[in-house]
Amino acid sequence: MDASWLQLGMGAVLALVGGWLWVGRLSRLRHFQDTPTSRIRSAAQGHVELAGVLVERADATPLLAPLTARPCLWWRYRIEEYRRTNNRGSWRVLEHGVSTELLKLFDGTGDCLIDPRGADVLPSRRDVWTGDLRHPRGLPSTGLLAWLGGTRRYRYTEERLHAGEPLYAVGDFRSEGGGRAGLAxxxxxxxxxxxxxxxxxxxxxxxxxxxxxxxxxxxxxxxxxxxxxxxxxxxxxxxxQPVRHLLARPPQGLPFVLSSHGEEVLVRRYRWKALGGALLCLLGALMVAAAWT
Missing domain, CATH: 1.10.287 (Helix Hairpins)
Structure with missing residues (x-):
């Protein structure tokens, strides 16, 4: 294949991907900035932004993280294996998973259950370590002992949400009970x-x-x-029955985000992602222009 056509194709792909990232992240950034934080007791039905503290559910079974066995309210994990092919090494995902138990958010005016399925979860608790066993026996020892006695063939990543942590949540808010719904x-x-x-x-x-x-x-x-x-x-x-509030994945591609960080951190993160997408789009456009000249 002619080099100019290859450059043209690569440039077009970079421009399209970069443009998609740029527009998508910029749209979410504006959505976060334009949506005011609601209180659970008075929140309108539909897409809302909430902020509060995670609390334990009285009816929930105690949850343990799969790799560290630490008590938590939500977890996500990944196990990778290091492999070499043609003198090049890379990490290959062997296992991954995420919990689906309901979370409970309290903001001083009331509490709201959260169905985390489909959410973009950004927790503050994230542990990454390596070892020579496919399934680790908890976190490794610290200091010099952490680097002795292993080939470091596997890499483990575990993220968690814990009770008492702040949570910023954006999603679809619905209420049931308390005579809110009329009788058809x-x-x-x-x-x-x-x-x-x-x-x-x-x-x-x-x-x-x-x-x-x-x-x-x-x-x-x-x-x-x-x-x-x-x-x-x-x-x-x-x-x-008492009013029951639930936050879940919204329809029509609206953002569904659960973050241990505040809105400012989230806005900064999406601003950098939007900038990265714009630069990628620009690079692709320059490659296309150079291929045509």
Whole structure:
């Protein structure tokens, strides 16, 4: 292949990738700067920004990080192996994983559960070390002992979120209970009827008054009336429950970020990423221009 065509292709790829990074990171940067921090008790439904402290959930099973066995609220890990090919060495990922347990954020006005699945999580606790076992036995010894007795074939990375740490969160905020949702009576009644039809024998025992093995029009009328009363009762019970707030992944590609750092650190990080994307786009454009001359 002619060198100019190769340069042209590489330049076009760099320009496209750089432009995508530039526009995407700049869009998120502006979103963070333009979105005010809400309080949990008064937050509007939809995409919001929250700031508070992580607390333990009373109903949660204690969580241990997989590599260090340290108690935490969230973890992410990666195990890599160092391999040499054609006199060149590189790290190859062998295992990786992330926890999916719900987090709980408290900001002084209330608490909010967070579903971390799909979030861009930026924790402050990050440990990286090496060893000669595929699965480490916790963090290594410190000092001189850390460099003795091993080939350092494997590299381990573990990130964690702990109770008591600050958390900055951006995502889709929804509230349930406390009488917030109105009752769509017809839809609720239809759902209950479908639920009862799933056990048709039980439906006949309750409403087949003439015991002919089927429900006539009058008996179906009583089914619908009973389902309507059941829907109203369920709605009243749900309204008496305390309000439950949940932050989760938003639709339509909006940012979903959980960070142990404040908004200022996050804005600075995305500003540098946007700048890097712009420089990459410029480099690609210069390569394309040089290839055409």
């Amino acid at each position: 009576l017809e839809a609720a009644r239809a759902e209950i009827v479908r639920e009862w039809k799933g056990e048709y024998a039980g439906l006949l025992r309750r409403f087949d008054n003439n015991r002919d093995g089927k429900l006539d029009m009058a008996e179906w009328g009583r089914v619908r009336l009973a389902a309507e009363l059941e829907a109203e009762q369920r709605h009243r019970a749900a309204s008496e």
